[in-house]
Each structure stands twice: as C-alpha cells, then as structure tokens.
Amino acid sequence: MYDKKVVRRRRAVLGVLVALSIALLTIYFGESASGGLHDFSRGAQAAFSPLEKGVSLAFKPIRNFANWTGDVFHAKKENKELKKEVQQLRGQVAQNQTAQRDAAQLGALLNIPGRGAFMTGYTPVTARVIERSPTVWYSSWVINKGSNDGIRVNEPVIAAGGLAGKISSTTGGTARVTLITDESSSVSAEVMPDGSAGLVEPQVGNPDDLLLDFVQKDANIQPHQTVLTSGFTSGRGDSLFPRSIPIGTVKRVDPSEVALYQHVHIQPYVDFRKVDYVQVMTGREAEQRAQVAP
Amino acid sequence: MIVTPSAIVRLVLITIFTVVIETAGVSGVRVLGGNADLIPLVVGAVALWSGCIAGAAVGFASGLLLDMLLGQQVGASSLVLTPIGYMVGRYGEQNEPSHGLLPIPVAAATTTVSLAGMAIVSFLLAFDAHLSIYAFRDMFVTILLNSALALPMFWLIRRILRPVLKVDPVRRKRRASPIESGPIGLRGLEV
Numbered sequence: 331m332y333d334k335k336v337v338r339r340r341r342a343v344l345g346v347l348v349a350l351s352i353a354l355l356t357i358y359f360g361e362s363a364s365g366g367l368h369d370f371s372r373g374a375q376a377a378f379s380p381l382e383k384g385v386s387l388a389f390k391p392i393r394n395f396a397n398w399t400g401d402v403f404h405a406k407k408e409n410k411e412l413k414k415e416v417q418q419l420r421g422q423v424a425q426n427q428t429a430q431r432d433a434a435q436l437g438a439l440l441n442i443p444g445r446g447a448f449m450t451g452y453t454p455v456t457a458r459v460i461e462r463s464p465t466v467w468y469s470s471w472v473i474n475k476g477s478n479d480g481i482r483v484n485e486p487v488i489a490a491g492g493l494a495g496k497i498s499s500t501t502g503g504t505a506r507v508t509l510i511t512d513e514s515s516s517v518s519a520e521v522m523p524d525g526s527a528g529l530v531e532p533q534v535g536n537p538d539d540l541l542l543d544f545v546q547k548d549a550n551i552q553p554h555q556t557v558l559t560s561g562f563t564s565g566r567g568d569s570l571f572p573r574s575i576p577i578g579t580v581k582r583v584d585p586s587e588v589a590l591y592q593h594v595h596i597q598p599y600v601d602f603r604k605v606d607y608v609q610v611m612t613g614r615e616a617e618q619r620a621q622v623a624p
Numbered sequence: 625m626i627v628t629p630s631a632i633v634r635l636v637l638i639t640i641f642t643v644v645i646e647t648a649g650v651s652g653v654r655v656l657g658g659n660a661d662l663i664p665l666v667v668g669a670v671a672l673w674s675g676c677i678a679g680a681a682v683g684f685a686s687g688l689l690l691d692m693l694l695g696q697q698v699g700a701s702s703l704v705l706t707p708i709g710y711m712v713g714r715y716g717e718q719n720e721p722s723h724g725l726l727p728i729p730v731a732a733a734t735t736t737v738s739l740a741g742m743a744i745v746s747f748l749l750a751f752d753a754h755l756s757i758y759a760f761r762d763m764f765v766t767i768l769l770n771s772a773l774a775l776p777m778f779w780l781i782r783r784i785l786r787p788v789l790k791v792d793p794v795r796r797k798r799r800a801s802p803i804e805s806g807p808i809g810l811r812g813l814e815v
Contacts (some may be wrong), residue, residue, distance in 0.1 A: 340710075343677050347684040347706045354688070354699030359749075367698055374692040381640075382648035382693070389649030396653040 435607045438490030444558070448575045453613035455479050459606055460504070469512035471495075473608060476503045484570050486611045491599030492576035493517070493559060494608055505610070510577070511537045511602055518562040519577055521545070521555050521594065530557065530577055530596065537602040540578060542594035549592065555580045557596050572611070625674040631788035635670065638784060639682055642666040643689045657758075658765025661735060662777070663690060663701075665770050667709045668734035669781035672721050673789060676713025683709030697749060704741035708734050731774030732767055739763045 358367050436456070457479075461472035475481055477500040485497045487507045495509035510517055510530060517530040519542060526549035528542040542557060557580065561573030578598040585592065625631055646662045653659055663686050671679020687701030712734060715721075721730075 340677050344680050344706065344710045347680050348703065351684065351687070351699040351702035351706060355697055355703065355749075356699075358698040371692040371695060371698055374689070375695065378640075378644060378693055381644050385644050385648035386652070389645075389652065393649070393652045396655055400654050400657070 432606060435490045435605070439488065439607060439609055442488060442490075442492055443576055444574045448559075448572045449611065451614055452572075452611040453480070454609040455481060455612050456607060456609050457481075457505070459608060469509055470498070471507045471509065471605075471608070473505050473507060473610070474503070475610065476500045476505045478502045480612045481505045481610050482612065486571045486575065487608050488575060488611065489600045489602075489605045489608045491601070492578070493571060494600050494602070494605065496570070497610060507608065509537075509602060510540065510598070517571060517577065518560045519557050520560040521549070521551055521557050521580065523555075524550065526551060527560055527562070528591075528594065538597060539581070540596040540598055542580075542596055543591060545592040545594055547590060547592055551580060551583050551592060551594050553580050553582060557594075572614075625678050625785070626788050626790055628788060631678075631785075634784055634788060635674075635678060635682055636685070638666060638670065638781065639685045639689065643686050643693060647690065647693050655769060656765045658762040658769065660769040660773055661738070661766050662770075662773075663687075664705065664708060664734040664738035665731050665773060665777050666781060667705050667738075668712045668730050669727070669778045670785070671709040671711075671713035672716040672727070672730055672778070673782050673785050674713070675717055676710045679709030679713035680706050681709070683707070700745050700749065701742065704738055704745055708737055708741070725775075727774040727778035728771050731778070732771045735767045735770040739766065 354367065357365075361367060439456070455475055457473035457475035459471045460474045462470075473487075481497055481500055483497050483500060487494045487496055493510060495507045495512070495515065497505050498508040499506045508515060511532040513532060515530075515532055518527065519530045520527045521542070526545050528545040531541050531543055533539045533541055545551060557577045559571040559573060559575040559577060561571065576599050578596040581595040581597045583592055583594050642662050650660050650662055667679060667683045667686060670682045683705035684702045687703070687705040688698065690696070690701045691698045712730060715730075
C-alpha cells in the first residue's frame, strides 16, 4: 500500500494541474487578444510551425492515400446514387414526353379541319391504340374501347390529321380498326376544290402513299390539293364515312395515255406509324351516315 | 517510474511529437469520414505504464500545447486530459496492466471520455451552434480508429519508457514457472 504522503502528493499534483488549467482558461477568457497568454500562444505556434510543416509534409503521402481511398468509396457511393437518380429522371422524362405526345395527338384530334361539319350528329369516343399490326401492311389496330362504350362495327375512326379507318369488329372492351391502308379498304373521296371524285385505295406496304383511282381523265388535279371523304358509298368497299373528313393531300398525278382514269397519289394526313389516340365517331346508324350530305 | 532527467526528456518529447504529429499529420488523414486522435491514446499509454502523476502531467502538457498550437481556449484540453491521465494511471497502479489486449479498452475509454469531456467543456464555454448528427459519427469513428491503433501505440510508448520504468508492467506477469514437486508435495522427491 502507498503511504499517506504519496497519496497526498499525487492528489496535490492532480489538484494543482486541474486548478492551473482552470486558471489558464479563466485568464485566456478574461484577457484581450493582445494579452500575455494569447501572445505566448502565438509564440508557441510560431516556434512549432517549422516542425509542423515538416510533419505535414511527411504525412502528405499518407494523407493523400487515405483521402484517395475515401474519395474512391465516396465516388462509388455517389455513382450508385447518381445512377438511381438518372433512372428516376429517365422515368420522369419518358412520362413527360409521353404526356406531351399524348397532348399533341389529342390536340390534333380536336383540330382536324372541318371537324365541326363532319362530326355533326356523332358522339366521339376517344380511345387509345393498344395493339398494332406488326407487319409492314399497317392494316389494323386494336383500341381500348369496345361495344360497352357504344362502339359499333363500320363506325368511322379518325386520328390526328384526319381519317384513319373504320371499326371492323368489336368486343366488350376492345375494337379492331381496319385502316384505310388495309388492302381491303376503299374510301370514296373527292379532290377539293373542284370535287373530282374517286376511290382511295392503299398501296400495300407503303402507308405514306394512297392511291386515288377512278378519277376522270379530264379532271384538273394538281399537287397539294386536299382530298376529303365524299360521303358516297362505293360498290366495292361500303364506304360509310360521312362527308368531308380530311384524308390527305395530292402528291402527284400519274397521267396515262391509254387508261380511262387518272391515278392520283395522296400523302395521308395521318401518320399511321405514330398514332396513339383515335376517336371513333359513334351514334349514327349506317343508313343515316349515308344520307349525310350537307 | 523513476523520475530522472532522462524520464522527463522522454515524456516531453513524447508530448511534443504526439501533439505535432496529431495536429500536422494525423488530423488530416480521413478514414471512414473521421480521423484518429493520438493525444488521448498517448496520454492513456503513458499513464498506464508510468503511473498517475506522469499521466496527469502528460495530459496537462499535451492539452496545453494542443490548445496553443491550434489557437483554442488555452486550458480547455488540459482540463479534460489531466484527469484522464490521472485516472488511467491510478487504474494501472491498482491493477496489473499485464494483459496483452488491455490497451484496446483503455484506448477506447480514454478516447470516449476525452471526446465527451471536450464536448462538455465546449458547451460550457462558448458553443453556440447546432450540433450535426455527423459529429457523433465522427466521434464514433475516432473511437474505432483509436482502438485499432491502441496495440501498436501502447507498444511504442512502452518501448520508449521502458528504460525509465521501475518495473516493466508486461514482464511482471511472466514469472518463472513453479518448480515441480513430488507426489507428496516435497521438492526433491520427484519420481
């Protein structure tokens, strides 16, 4: 065991050092920045600065290595976070672009020239294209509205730009649209403004080119003239479309010396490869449609 | 510890080099978002091997030097490190610090008490800011790093101080193996 003298001495040392610490702290707080203890502190800093510089220099490689290692881990973590953020932003961009595209198409659907005239008496049912023909024929679509929504067979279908096709079959929740580019399609049409009539038929495999056939040879057809549905029925294709739905614009005319009719090439207004939304013109019976001729 | 000029020089050099290396070198080495704090580690090591008076003295001196070099409130670190050195020294004097892994809990304890003590002193003095949760993370990392460094640092300090210690605390344990005795417990009657 320690004797009392030793115990007293070590307690005294502790007491003195703690008291000295408190005293230094008190003095340091009490004096101004130019006080003695502050000066002494600055002197110590100046005296030790060469040693500190040397140590700092010696530790530089270690510091760099540790910081580099830390940076690598940090960069990995940051990379992971940024990848996650990029994924989220990509999703948002895709959503925004889809919304923008949808809005543009729906806007275009509502702004088809002459819509007021040909839509009279119809109730439009807007539907989304959920299935497309995967072949080059681009002949049919399936839309997400069907007989439960009031859609019936043979009702006309319009898309952004103009006429797209007609309903060929329905189920409760879906309907199949046969496009005017389908090989079975035939639409009676007239070229504006002189009203030369003919039948619009597809050029199979090229949805950007329709053919207006059976146009009288003496009719004066020029490029950029507008082609609209005529509202007539043809013997071949049961064209039940109401009058004046835009179909396309004249691209060129193939004159033929021997044929009785002109072949007029039409650029359709509808881009059949990019349509997402359509409107089905519902609410009129076929007989009534045939009679529409304002 | 035998108080000789050699012992005092060793303690002074340990103190100076520890503080300078800590402030100029180790404090800039960031590992896992924190850094090691050699000062409580060395104070603990000196105290454990040399006793409470040397521990308190080194704690006081290293705290004073640290405050002066960093331009902090002079005396604040001393106020924390002096009792740490004293308490670890008393622990070493009352218990034989011979276990090989003892430095690890001692280092963890001294670092924890030092960090907590500095936090308390800072709050009592003039702390007027919001404390971030990251401060606690840094403290935790410091405790971990100091615990990892404990064995080599304590070994190094013991090597430096061994010539001036009265008894090497680790060797004290390694006593000679007892002499074998015979079946009836008397030496010289081995079968």
